[in-house]
Amino acid sequence: MTATAPDPAIGPLLRDWRRQRRVSQLELASRADSSARHISFVETGRARPSEDMVLRLAEHLDVPMRERNTLLLAAGYAPRFTETALDDPAMDALRGGLSQLLQGYEPYPALIVDGTYTVVAANRGMAMLMDGLPETLLAPPLNAMRITLHPEGLAPRIRNLREWRGHLLEQMERQFALNRSPALRALYDEVAGYPLPEPGSEDGEDPGMDPAGLPAPVFALPMRIEHDGQVLSFLSSIATFNTPMDVTVAELAIETLLPADPATVKYLTTHAS
Incomplete structure (x- = not known):
């Protein structure tokens, strides 16, 4: 035996x-x-x-x-916390609230991801930033890290790619201290291995300027991304649930992109449909 x-x-x-x-x-x-x-x-x-x-x-x-x-x-005890699929009828109220939150944030970009950065939902502001990406990246399951850092994704449009990439990789590394997910580790290894342009070769790499041509004030690291010839500047904020009692809910994160300058506010407001 x-x-x-x-x-x-x-x-x-x-x-x-x-x-x-x-x-x-x-x-x-x-x-x-x-x-x-x-x-x-x-x-x-x-x-x-x-x-x-x-x-x-x-x-x-x-x-x-x-x-x-x-x-x-x-320890020999039954699991205490459930893991309810987000499309379960029991999650109807949660999904409805999250949908209202995303819509209410428009025209500014916002999205919701799970513990491995799979996109659960996104609003029209985020869809605008992803406009024109290849179908291979937009096919489900959509992954926020892959879309952002892939050389055929948003990466070529991000004017401060090296800084922003470093921020995202550090964010994932901090998660390893909390989450031993093999899927998260595999995602990190994948996106960290994406090729980068040679130093100094990124088109338009700059520290950021306000409309008067002076250095823009920086309160946090912005993501500077080009859209239809206009450089937009965003500050990222991430929110989670304070008192989750379900694994699925505990691993959800709501990321909102706050315009970092008046020019970005004006552009998004003008282009809102």
Whole structure:
């Protein structure tokens, strides 16, 4: 009879998360109203934590909701958090609210992505920026990182591509600390491998100018992208749900592109249909 490999024990998983967060056993015990001795026993397999303790430790270690289910299973408990498909009837109210949010933001671009940057929904402002992209990139499942950084996507239109690409790759790297998704890692490896123009060869690469020809004020790194001969400047903002109780909802992110100068506001307002 061949023995099957057991699921990962709760101890090593918790230890990995604690070390990743650079938290000592004593500090974690203090946060979770426990003792360093008990945390040590859990990590070494000498004690089995209660379901409540698993959830408390996961909360104080900022473990993503999907991974909290993994911790519960490893400790011998049933998953606590559901993962409801976004097209499920139970999500009707959520989908309706998100749709209203996107429409209300027009004519400015906005989109909603999941944990691997698959585009769940986008408004007409975002569709305008993607106008003219090849069908191979626009075919489902649409991926925001791939569309932005692919050499046949938006990348040739982004005037500060090297800066913006660096920002996006750093953003993905930060997610690795929270999400151990193999799909996310594969996406990162793909987009990080896209070729870049030689230094100084990007058409029109510039620090950004206001209409008077003076350097534009920078409050955050803008994305400067060309559309029909006009350079538009945007600041990116990302929002998530504060108190999700479902894995799908926890992994949704709403990205809005805020015009960074009056010229961009005027252009978008003028071109709104």
